Amino acid sequence: MKTKVEKVVWITGASSGIGEALTYELNRKDYKLIISSRNLIDLQQVKARCTNSDLISLLPLDLMDRDKMSEKVTEALSFYGSIHLLINNAGISQRSLIMETDLQVYQKLMDVNYFGTIALTKAILPYFVSQKKGHFVTVTSLMGKFGSPYRSGYCGAKHALHGFFDVLRMEHEEDNIKVTMVCPGFVNTYVAINALTADGSPQVDNDVATKNGLSPHVFAKKMVNAIEKEKFEVYIGRKEVMGIYMKRFFPKLLHRLVLRSKVR
Numbered sequence: 001m002k003t004k005v006e007k008v009v010w011i012t013g014a015s016s017g018i019g020e021a022l023t024y025e026l027n028r029k030d031y032k033l034i035i036s037s038r039n040l041i042d043l044q045q046v047k048a049r050c051t052n053s054d055l056i057s058l059l060p061l062d063l064m065d066r067d068k069m070s071e072k073v074t075e076a077l078s079f080y081g082s083i084h085l086l087i088n089n090a091g092i093s094q095r096s097l098i099m100e101t102d103l104q105v106y107q108k109l110m111d112v113n114y115f116g117t118i119a120l121t122k123a124i125l126p127y128f129v130s131q132k133k134g135h136f137v138t139v140t141s142l143m144g145k146f147g148s149p150y151r152s153g154y155c156g157a158k159h160a161l162h163g164f165f166d167v168l169r170m171e172h173e174e175d176n177i178k179v180t181m182v183c184p185g186f187v188n189t190y191v192a193i194n195a196l197t198a199d200g201s202p203q204v205d206n207d208v209a210t211k212n213g214l215s216p217h218v219f220a221k222k223m224v225n226a227i228e229k230e231k232f233e234v235y236i237g238r239k240e241v242m243g244i245y246m247k248r249f250f251p252k253l254l255h256r257l258v259l260r261s262k263v264r
């Protein structure tokens with residue numbers, strides 16, 4: 001457990017789903033946490049459910065506010081005087097066909113998932129470099145490695161994160177900066193309910209596959225294990241994870257299987 005000595009973790013998107021479950025799991029393991037999301041009341045409720053709530057600091061943050069990221073980093077550092085891990089977890093999905101989707105929806109998917117994430121990453125990077133230590137953990141998706149209908153903009157944004165962070169890992173190898181890319185399969189969270197439809201409104205309904213996915217609690221345990229082992233990249237889910245290997249070795253077969261599965 002190499003990173004056990006590195007105790008301060010900043011999690012984005014901590015108000016629900018994977019981020020909320022990560023908060024409980026890391027709190028249980030006595031990490032000091034800074035938890036972020038857009039809504040302070042939601043964050044307060046998560047904190048109230050933690051056993052070691054004195055180890056939790058709240059920092060509201062909207063990934064759309066790219067200009068505020070340096071300010072947010074300064075605020076985050078003021079809580080414990082240090083940060084060792086940034087978990088870029090916040091994100092928003094999509095359920096709409098390319099032909100029907102407004103360009104603004106693509107813009108928002110990129111703004112939140114890609115530009116918001118890299119803006120926050122760039123804002124904290126000089127601090128990590130100055131410390132000669134730091135660990136970026138970025139939650140992408142299996143959709144960051146292959147595609148599935150109704151998710152064109154989401155897939156684009158998540159694929160882009162892999163490009164960015166693979167380069168960051170190389171450029172800052174000598175600064176002792178670690179990067180772990182986490183690719184979930186289906187996890188039973190609000191991701192499908194909050195997913196943007198063609199006009200930018202949320203889908204509201206859950207998807208069957210998401211509902212039948214891993215529980216956020218089980219997912220968070222596996223993810224923390226991967227973080228502590230400083231893995232480069234990890235795929236966490238059920239049989240859908242096979243898509244990673246099929247994309248690499250049998251891309252046409254994966255194409256047919258994804259179409260046949262009719263997953264929404």
Ligand SMILES: NC(=O)c1ccc[n+]([C@@H]2O[C@H](COP(=O)([O-])OP(=O)(O)OC[C@H]3O[C@@H](n4cnc5c(N)ncnc54)[C@H](O)[C@@H]3O)[C@@H](O)[C@H]2O)c1
Nearest residue numbers: 013015016017018062063090091141184186187189190191
């Ligand atoms: N649940 C799944 O099946 C699944 C699969 C693959 C990838 N993911 C990824 O996991 C991550 C977490 O999603 P989840 O499944 O927990 O869904 P969720 O909708 O329950 O949680 C998303 C979190 O991101 C936050 N968020 C959304 N927009 C934001 C913004 N503009 N600024 C700041 N925070 C914002 C939300 O408030 C929430 O806390 C996302 O990056 C998502 O793409 C989830």
